[in-house]
Amino acid sequence: MAHPLRVAIIGAGPAGIYTADNLVKSRPDAQVDLFERLPAPFGLVRYGVAPDHPRIKGIVQALEQIMARGQLRLFGNVAYGTDIKLDELRAYYDAVVLSTGADQDRALDIPGIELPGSFGAADFVSWYDGHPDVPRTWPLDATQVAVLGAGNVALDVARMLAKTADELSSTEIPPNVYRGLASSAVTDVHVFGRRGPAQAKFTPLELRELDHSPNVEVVVDPADIEFDAGSLAEIRAHRQTELVVKTLQEWAIREPGDRPYKLHLHFLQAPVAVLGTDRVSGLRTERTELTGDGTVRGTGELRDWPVGQVYRAVGYLSSHAADLPFDHRTGTIPNQAGRILDLDGEQIPGMYTTGWIKRGPVGLIGHTKGDALETVQSLLADEPLLARAPNRDPAAIEEFLSQRGISYTDWPGWRRINAHEMALGERTNRERVKVVDRAELLTVARESC
Known part of the structure; x- marks a missing residue:
């Protein structure tokens, strides 16, 4: 019996979520996990858009609908390169997609x-x-x-x-x-x-x-x-x-x-x-x-x-992702159609990228969707050649993070944060009031429903 494809996506902004969505639509049995260094998902849609732009709510709602289908897992408050390194990820996943965006000036x-x-x-x-x-x-x-x-x-x-x-x-x-x-x-x-x-x-x-x-x-x-x-x-x-x-x-x-x-x-x-x-x-x-x-x-x-x-x-400008090549002039990971290339221009097996760290900080949501689709097509074309990760139990990564003492947020945790922020807003006749403090976000995420 063939093993289902296991993919880790680093970054839970629009590019990462659209990539995950394309993957599970193409491979319904794929096991796709998103890792996000912040306790809350959605990247620059949450932390990079002026608060007086109500039309952005439509993008958030679309991303939430993708995540709410239950085919994807979120691991928030997990920093790639420090909390978990590339070689550690490769022990649990057949492929890794870098979607860390661009948040520097x-x-x-x-x-x-x-x-x-x-x-x-x-x-x-x-x-x-x-x-x-x-x-x-x-x-x-x-x-x-x-x-x-x-x-x-x-x-x-x-x-x-x-x-x-x-x-x-x-x-x-x-x-x-x-x-x-x-x-x-x-x-x-x-x-x-x-x-x-x-x-x-x-x-x-x-x-x-x-x-x-x-x-x-x-x-x-x-x-x-x-x-x-x-x-x-x-x-x-x-x-x-x-x-x-x-x-x-x-x-x-x-x-x-x-x-x-x-x-x-x-x-x-x-x-x-x-x-x-x-x-x-x-x-x-x-x-x-x-x-x-x-x-x-x-x-x-x-x-x-x-x-x-x-x-x-x-x-x-994107930041250099640990253990991967980086073009400091363009602020991107060298790639060909989303396949990450090494310093000699050769493909690094099982490694992919999407979003602004792939193409630079240009384009709107429509470009991000097309970009994600291109990367997924490359990954799926390579699927027969991918080396399979040795540890394939979906629960193993949760055990790894727990043993390392990392307090991660999951999708139900985000839903609790979301409900809490909306309750704060209701007190002052607003739709939402953002929680800023990381420790408070983690506490709210862990609260019982």
């Missing part, structure tokens, strides 16, 4: 970027999303702040900096985040993109959301609305770009409003230095100009902005 190599008061966007996002491994406070002590980047993460950061705490009090933000935002000194947020409006990576919906706050005025300088031949071609070719540009043009020509907080969108401004000695006291940018094909070059015209904090939102 990409570096920006300009003078002064390491000054106190200069932050990575990912760290700020983790704070306001209640990540258990970051500090509970955030120093919102500057009146003017800069956000470097022209993508959706930059807009999320800018919006959270500009909005009042009371505007966000109906969301799932935990009490420490509400207190931090309530004490914020921020009055002006400046977002800088080094290219033109047509090259911005905002989605139209994300952009329009900036203007929904009754307290935040979005300001666009008409001088920044410039287009070259490459820009016009981009506008004609992509409806999304056309909508973004149209919105920015409308904001640039409207009369100034009287909302108390200002969110300034600047284009054709490249950051060249963060100013200050002991901490951030300003930002220096260079005016750029479009070259005809949508790219830009510097003009030599410099301007200093009196900001007290700088947030770089120039991209996420």
